[in-house]
Amino acid sequence: MTAIINPTKILVRAHGVDKQYANGTIAIEGVSLEVKENEFVSLVGPSGCGKSTLLRIIAGLGDATAGEVSVDGRQPGDLQARGQSSFVFQEATLLPWRTVRQNVELPLELMRLPKASWNSVVSETLEMVGLSGFINAFPRELSGGMKMRVSIARALVTKPRLLLMDEPFGALDEITRQKLNDDLMKVRELTKATIIFVTHNVFEAVFLSSRIVVMSVRPGRILDEFKLDTPYPRMSEHRGTAEFAQGVNSVMKLLAHTH
Amino acid sequence: MTEAKPIARVQKNKTQIPVWLERIFPPMVTFVIFITIWQSIITIANLKPYILPSPLRVVGAFIEHRESLVTSAWFTFQASFVAFLVVMVLGTALSFLLSSSKFIEKALYPYAVMLQSTPVIAIAPIIIIWFDIGFASIVTISVIIAIFAVVANTTQGLISVENNLQNLFKLYGASKPQTLFKLRLPFALPYMVTGWRIAAAQVVIGTIVGEYMAGAGGGGMGGLGIIIAETSARLQTGYLFASALSAALLGIAFFLMVNFFGHLLLKNWHESAVQHEN
Numbered sequence: 001m002t003a004i005i006n007p008t009k010i011l012v013r014a015h016g017v018d019k020q021y022a023n024g025t026i027a028i029e030g031v032s033l034e035v036k037e038n039e040f041v042s043l044v045g046p047s048g049c050g051k052s053t054l055l056r057i058i059a060g061l062g063d064a065t066a067g068e069v070s071v072d073g074r075q076p077g078d079l080q081a082r083g084q085s086s087f088v089f090q091e092a093t094l095l096p097w098r099t100v101r102q103n104v105e106l107p108l109e110l111m112r113l114p115k116a117s118w119n120s121v122v123s124e125t126l127e128m129v130g131l132s133g134f135i136n137a138f139p140r141e142l143s144g145g146m147k148m149r150v151s152i153a154r155a156l157v158t159k160p161r162l163l164l165m166d167e168p169f170g171a172l173d174e175i176t177r178q179k180l181n182d183d184l185m186k187v188r189e190l191t192k193a194t195i196i197f198v199t200h201n202v203f204e205a206v207f208l209s210s211r212i213v214v215m216s217v218r219p220g221r222i223l224d225e226f227k228l229d230t231p232y233p234r235m236s237e238h239r240g241t242a243e244f245a246q247g248v249n250s251v252m253k254l255l256a257h258t259h
Numbered sequence: 260m261t262e263a264k265p266i267a268r269v270q271k272n273k274t275q276i277p278v279w280l281e282r283i284f285p286p287m288v289t290f291v292i293f294i295t296i297w298q299s300i301i302t303i304a305n306l307k308p309y310i311l312p313s314p315l316r317v318v319g320a321f322i323e324h325r326e327s328l329v330t331s332a333w334f335t336f337q338a339s340f341v342a343f344l345v346v347m348v349l350g351t352a353l354s355f356l357l358s359s360s361k362f363i364e365k366a367l368y369p370y371a372v373m374l375q376s377t378p379v380i381a382i383a384p385i386i387i388i389w390f391d392i393g394f395a396s397i398v399t400i401s402v403i404i405a406i407f408a409v410v411a412n413t414t415q416g417l418i419s420v421e422n423n424l425q426n427l428f429k430l431y432g433a434s435k436p437q438t439l440f441k442l443r444l445p446f447a448l449p450y451m452v453t454g455w456r457i458a459a460a461q462v463v464i465g466t467i468v469g470e471y472m473a474g475a476g477g478g479g480m481g482g483l484g485i486i487i488a489e490t491s492a493r494l495q496t497g498y499l500f501a502s503a504l505s506a507a508l509l510g511i512a513f514f515l516m517v518n519f520f521g522h523l524l525l526k527n528w529h530e531s532a533v534q535h536e537n
Contacts, residue, residue, distance in 0.1 A: 061426050079432040087430055093423045097445045097528045109441070110431035138528050158431075 009037045011162060011194050012058055017067035019053050027053040028220040031067070033213065035196060037161075040188065042197045042205040042212045044251065046258055050220025051198045052166050058196065059087045059164050071162060083111055083158030088165040092147035094139040094154075101126070101135040104153045111158070121157060128187055129153045145176040152184075156191060163193045169204065181207055182236050189233050202255065206247040207239060214254045224254045312497040317504070320497035327486065328505050335482040335506070338394060339466040339513060342401035346458050349402070350409030351451070357410070358417035375407040379465075383472045396473035397482070401465030408457035416450025417443055449529050452521035459517035463510040483509070 012035040019027045028050035035041050043051040056062045057069055060077015074081050086107075094103050104125060108118050126132055129149045139147055148168060155163060169177045181204055188195060199205050205212050212226040228247055230238065238244055294314050300306065301313050308316055321328065353371075357364045383400055390396040420443055428438050470484025483506045490499040525532040 059430065061429070077430070082430065082432045087427070089423045089427075091423065093421065093427060095424070095442070095445070097448075106427075106441075107431045110428065110433045110437055140528060140530070 005038050005192050007036060007038050010034050011037045011039075012069075012071050012196065014054070014058065014069045015067055017054070017057065017064045017069060019050065019057065019062070020065045026219040028215075031220065031222055033222065035194060037194050038192060040195045040197065040208055040210045042199055042209040043215060044199060044202065044205050044212055044255065045215030045220065045223075046217050046255075047200065048220075049215040049217050049258070051215055053220070054215075055087075055164050055166050055196060055198050059085065061087070083107060084160055085162035085164060086155035086158060086160040088148075088151055088155045088163070088168045090167045090170055092139070092144075092151040094147060094150055096139050099136050099138055100131060100142075100150050103139070103150055104157050106154060107158050121159070125153045125157045128156065128190055130183065143176075144172055145180060148172065148180065149183075152187070156187065156193075159191070160193055163191075163195045165195065165197045167198050167200070170199070170201075177201075177204065178236070178239075184208065185232065185234050202248055202251050203239070206244060206251055207234065212251055214251070214258065216258045223258060226251055226254060309494045309496045312500055316497040317500045320495075320501040321504075324498055324501060328483075328502060331481070331483045331486050331502070332505050332509050335463070335466050335470065335484065335509060336513070338397050338401065338469070338482060339463045339509075342398045342405065342466055343459065343462045343513075343517075345398065345402050346406045346409050346462060347455065350406045350454070350458070351413055353406075353410050354413035354417055357414045364414070364418075371407065371410055374403065379404060379468060380472075383469075387473050390473075392473050392475045397466060397469035397484075400469035400473060401462050404465030404468065405458040405461035408461060409451070409454040412450045412454030412457070413447060416447030419450070420446045449525060449531060452525060455517050455521060456514065459514045460510055463506070463513050467506055 012033070014031060014033045017031040018029050021027060031050075031054060033041075033054075043054065045051055053062065057064050058071060058076055060071075060075070069076050071078075071085055072081065076085075095106065098106070101122060104122055105118055108121070123132075126135060129152050131146070131149055131153060134142065134146065139150070142150070151168070169180050172180065184195075185208070187193075195208075197205070197208060206228060209228055210232075212228065213222055214224045214226070215221065216223045226247075230243055230247075297311075297314055301311055312320070357367055357371075379400055382403060383396075386396050386399050386403075390399060424442060424446070425438070428442055433441070466482065467484040467487065470482035471488050472484075474481040474485040474488070483502050486502040487499060487506070490496070490502060522532050
């Protein structure tokens with residue numbers, strides 16, 4: 001099921017999206033965003049700028065109050081396309097009564113894919129995220145970083161074209177975060193997935209992204225965009241380059257205007 | 260993964276006291292002190308045996324009436340067991356109903372609390388009118404006493420399922436049965452086990468109360484509650500003590516049985532059942 005990547009094709013399209021909660025809070029207003037195939041787009045901005053809200057709307061976990069959103073030409077959350085886009089939550093959200101392997105198998109199980117097809121894809125995915133030695137461990141036996149690896153493996157097991165990540169490394173220490181950033185770059189090379197990534201860590205955003213979208217505080221609007229042309233695959237050493245420092249600087253300046 | 264290595268093994272050889280003795284010693288001390296005080300009170304105050312029988316008299320009553328005590332305890336166990344099964348099935352079903360919608364919860368919960376708050380002594384006569392003296396009434400009374408613990412805990416578990424776990428299931432288009440069996444039920448399990456534990460103790464109490472009020476048959480053929488009723492009426496205090504003690508032992512045995520079952524269900528993954536070494 002290796003999809004052919006067409007970097008000019010628009011995979012995610014959001015147009016004039018508003019979201020108002022039942023209590024009257026306007027989370028985002030007039031947000032328009034297009035994400036092409038194989039892009040790595042980070043949504044950055046202060047807390048409460050609606051970046052997670054936008055990501056959830058794209059996932060089909062919440063409806064927009066106004067505007068239009070489509071993923072690969074379909075409505076977000078269209079069950080015909082389930083497994084085509086995956087979501088990684090801020091917490092690992094694992095099932096504690098299942099082993100690592102069983103947690104990763106869950107999407108295949110819920111989608112009722114034939115059991116015979118699970119084995120190779122599950123092993124492959126576990127190996128990709130560096131979990132081969134832990135397949136029979138229970139979540140409580142794992143560190144925060146390892147739990148997040150399981151969560152990412154679970155998202156990848158359906159071979160999604162779109163990976164939506166909602167501050168997945170926010171709760172981890174800096175060293176673990178950098179290691180997981182490095183590994184996410186490898187995963188991206190292998191899967192060719194399009195990634196939309198929510199974070200408020202500028203270093204992380206600059207290291208990972210091909211494009212950074214800066215959002216303002218409530219109501220969340222898109223203020224600016226910043227393109228990063230450094231070719232992939234980006235290795236750990238990239239963090240030491242002048243190019244990286246410049247990127248961080250520019251995005252910091254943009255963020256200073258968000259309040 | 261690292262916590263599985265027993266690093267402290269070297270130290271174990273220093274102290275020679277076996278673990279079971281270490282566990283049993285403190286309660287033994289309490290027991291000896293308790294028996295001494297008991298016997299002293301009788302000797303000093305010169306109490307009549309029908310007011311307070313001596314420990315030896317209780318043991319004597321135990322031996323003398325062992326057959327009817329065992330038959331009665333067996334009867335009480337059966338009624339408790341049936342009541343426990345009814346509580347599990349009915350209580351769990353009711354919890355699913357309560358947790359299925361906010362409206363149903365709001366509509367039914369006050370009445371569940373009401374039922375729980377009404378003294379059994381007021382309900383028992385009605386139940387006896389409906390079901391007559393005997394097994395059915397006993398079990399019904401026991402169920403009424405114990406069901407609330409299961410309903411309250413199971414409902415709590417079912418409505419506590421983490422929102423993002425539900426979102427995850429939604430994303431992969433999980434069916435209702437899938438969400439029930441693969442998410443809500445296992446998520447609620449630790450809460451359910453807590454409910455079962457409380458109900459296990461209450462169901463034995465409930466059965467004995469039920470037998471006391473709605474038991475049939477004399478001569479020890481109607482459960483421990485009947486023996487308690489009869490011996491207290493005849494001032495056979497030694498026998499009464501022996502039957503109360505039997506009731507306590509039965510309660511403990513029942514609780515341990517349910518506890519063990521709960522432990523088996525949770526032992527791999529839940530914090531409450533996992534052994535920590537630190």
